[in-house]
Amino acid sequence: MVTVPRWPEDSRSRLVDAAMSLFGEHGYSGTTVDEIAARAGVTARTFFRHFADKEEVLFADDDTxxxxxxxxxxxxxxxxxxxxxxxxxxxxxxxxxxxxxxxxxxxxxxxxxxxxxxxxxxxxxxxxxxxxxxxxxxxxxxxxxxxxxxxxxxxxxxxxxxxxxxxxxxxxxxxxxxxxxxxxxxxxxxxxxx
Amino acid sequence: MVTVPRWPEDSRSRLVDAAMSLFGEHGYSGTTVDEIAARAGVTARTFFRHFADKEEVLFADDDTxxxxxxxxxxxxxxxxxxxxxxxxxxxxxxxxxxxxxxxxxxxxxxxxxxxxxxxxxxxxxxxxxxxxxxxxxxxxxxxxxxxxxxxxxxxxxxxxxxxxxxxxxxxxxxxxxxxxxxxxxxxxxxxxxx
DNA sequence: GCACTCATGACAGTTCATGACATCACTCGT
DNA sequence: ACGAGTGATGTCATGAACTGTCATGAGTGC
Incomplete structure (x- = not known):
């Protein structure tokens, strides 16, 4: 059944969710980008394609x-x-x-x-x-x-x-x-x- | 001869001066801590003993x-x-x-x-x-x-x-x-x- | 189908930051 | 004097945050 990750499946919002929960568990500085990416099922490089830096994942929505x-x-x-x-x-x-x-x-x-x-x-x-x-x-x-x-x-x-x-x-x-x-x-x- | 760098000679203020001039020459992000330390005649490790991070060299005096x-x-x-x-x-x-x-x-x-x-x-x-x-x-x-x-x-x-x-x-x-x-x-x- | 785009993976490299440990000059008590 | 601190520094090692570049593979349009 290999739930084929057929498509991006909105990596961005998964990254935000992963970041928020990890920050809550281990604190901001206690969380690495690699961990966030891993929980979201992508690589760290993908994180930095969506957010300019680690901080931005907390502020990106503000601009809307x-x-x-x-x-x-x-x-x-x-x-x-x-x-x-x-x-x-x-x-x-x-x-x-x-x-x-x-x-x-x-x-x-x-x-x-x-x-x-x-x-x-x-x-x-x-x-x-x-x-x-x-x-x-x-x-x-x-x-x-x-x-x-x-x-x-x-x-x-x-x-x-x-x-x-x-x-x-x-x-x-x-x-x-x-x-x-x-x-x-x-x-x-x-x-x-x- | 060997102008023995006899003593600390105020590394901190030399680091501030070096940082300011280098930031002016190559911009903030275009300057590395190693370059600042080199111009001040110390190592990067010494830089971080005086300033918590690269940014702090610009703000340390404020607190006075x-x-x-x-x-x-x-x-x-x-x-x-x-x-x-x-x-x-x-x-x-x-x-x-x-x-x-x-x-x-x-x-x-x-x-x-x-x-x-x-x-x-x-x-x-x-x-x-x-x-x-x-x-x-x-x-x-x-x-x-x-x-x-x-x-x-x-x-x-x-x-x-x-x-x-x-x-x-x-x-x-x-x-x-x-x-x-x-x-x-x-x-x-x-x-x-x- | 075929070229094209776009999100992503893979991987190497740079810079920032910090911990562990050694060194060397100077100070102070005896 | 002299040996034990003390403090600023250097050296080495490591982790984490980015960054550049190339390859891949799924969808898109003509």
């Missing part, structure tokens, strides 16, 4: 979310206040991430164990932030203001994201973001008032 | 600045508004960095060529931000507010830092930070006003 985020900013209707636009974009993103929570929790737990993974995550966030800034500018916002706004928006989003992933029971991600914005506004009012 | 930053926050006199405290701390840090501009420009140029270096820089910034947040909390600020404040402070600082490094002629770093704070406040007022 960015276009949607930018589109939700670009497509938001008519003239709109900056903070309303940001809230709209971030809660839309949150809605996409919500059902993936279990996978995201596992992923975050791995990332938090390794400094270089943390750096990679932050670099990716920085690229997202640049994309958001550019899209805001395209919508006519002042460049400097767009940069500051997206910086604050991401600071709030990341805070809410980490809290959401850490609390097993608690509000949805979108609700956390909705709650965080007025709270941040209160803080900023205090600063502005001097 | 953090204690001063935290001290300037902890030691600022009496009751003080959050934004004034942040301005005080960041301009103090800026004064320390100002004379090192040429070296920092070269370093930044190298970091910007490599994603993993960018990530490492951001991870280091994140650690600094956590330290600032903790120090603000120790001074009695509300934890959530401290986190948001340091996030905004770092966003402003990093913006100013990159602009300062990019403009060969222009205001000092401290002046840029002083100018940026009211500008950010204006933006935030606009958001808060909705």
């Amino acid at each position: 979310l960015l276009p949607g985020l930018l589109a939700s900013i670009a497509a938001a209707p008519g003239p709109i206040a900056a903070d309303a636009l940001m809230l709209h974009a971030l809660t839309t993103l949150a809605a996409v991430m919500q059902p993936q929570r279990p996978a995201l929790v596992a992923r975050q737990r791995i990332i938090d164990t390794d400094v270089s993974l943390t750096g990679r995550e932050l670099a990716k966030q920085a690229r997202w932030q640049q994309g958001v800034t550019a899209t805001l500018i395209e919508r006519g916002f002042d460049p400097d203001e767009a940069e500051i706004l997206s910086a604050i928006g991401f600071a709030i989003f990341v805070r809410a994201l980490h809290a959401w992933l850490a609390d097993d029971d608690g509000p949805d991600l979108a609700d956390r973001i909705r709650d965080a914005l007025p709270r941040a506004r209160t803080v900023l009012d205090a600063v502005s008032a001097r | 600045l953090l204690p001063g930053l935290l001290a300037s926050i902890a030691a600022a006199p009496g009751p003080i508004a959050a934004d004034a405290l942040m301005l005080h701390a960041l301009t103090t840090l800026a004064a320390v960095m100002q004379p090192q501009r040429p070296a920092l420009v070269a370093r930044q140029r190298i970091i910007d060529t490599d994603v993993s270096l960018t990530g490492r820089e951001l991870a280091k910034q994140a650690r600094w931000q956590q330290g600032v947040t903790a120090t603000l909390i120790e001074r009695g600020f509300d934890p959530d507010e401290a986190e948001i404040l340091s996030a905004i402070g770092f966003a402003i600082f990093v913006r100013a830092l990159h602009a300062w490094l990019a403009d060969d002629d222009g205001p000092d770093l401290a002046d840029r930070i002083r100018d940026a704070l009211p500008r950010a406040r204006t933006v935030l007022d606009a958001v808060s006003a909705r």
Whole structure:
């Protein structure tokens, strides 16, 4: 019956699954690419054809979310206040991430164990932030203001994201973001008032 | 004769100098640790005794600045508004960095060529931000507010830092930070006003 | 069918990183 | 003085992360 591996059979997703489970069992640095490839039934060379490096297997899926985020900013209707636009974009993103929570929790737990993974995550966030800034500018916002706004928006989003992933029971991600914005506004009012 | 390399002669700083010049000549990834060690007159094994990895040679000095930053926050006199405290701390840090501009420009140029270096820089910034947040909390600020404040402070600082490094002629770093704070406040007022 | 593409395997080679052990100059207590 | 540390370094060996190149074999289109 030789279950002839007739066709690629989606090596890529098998590699992701193998990597996630092995990272969970032996930790990120305790897992070799050879082991991941072996569990996925391919060779290490094939791993590097799908992912530029060992870290990328944890981040490759992220890039599928960015276009949607930018589109939700670009497509938001008519003239709109900056903070309303940001809230709209971030809660839309949150809605996409919500059902993936279990996978995201596992992923975050791995990332938090390794400094270089943390750096990679932050670099990716920085690229997202640049994309958001550019899209805001395209919508006519002042460049400097767009940069500051997206910086604050991401600071709030990341805070809410980490809290959401850490609390097993608690509000949805979108609700956390909705709650965080007025709270941040209160803080900023205090600063502005001097 | 035999100019006996009598003694260590500060291998570490020679390694840093060798690394910086080689990175400038052949780029970061185009330079091997063996080459750096050879130019510094030591072996690669010695390189790794001074620096945990190849990247660290670019970041090791950073850690000498953090204690001063935290001290300037902890030691600022009496009751003080959050934004004034942040301005005080960041301009103090800026004064320390100002004379090192040429070296920092070269370093930044190298970091910007490599994603993993960018990530490492951001991870280091994140650690600094956590330290600032903790120090603000120790001074009695509300934890959530401290986190948001340091996030905004770092966003402003990093913006100013990159602009300062990019403009060969222009205001000092401290002046840029002083100018940026009211500008950010204006933006935030606009958001808060909705 | 026949050429073509594309994912993969196979295999060698480079670089980074680290552990084990030896060496050599200098310091310090006696 | 002198012998036991101490610390920075070198040498050797090894593992793991990549990288280049060529071969193969299944599907695809004409």
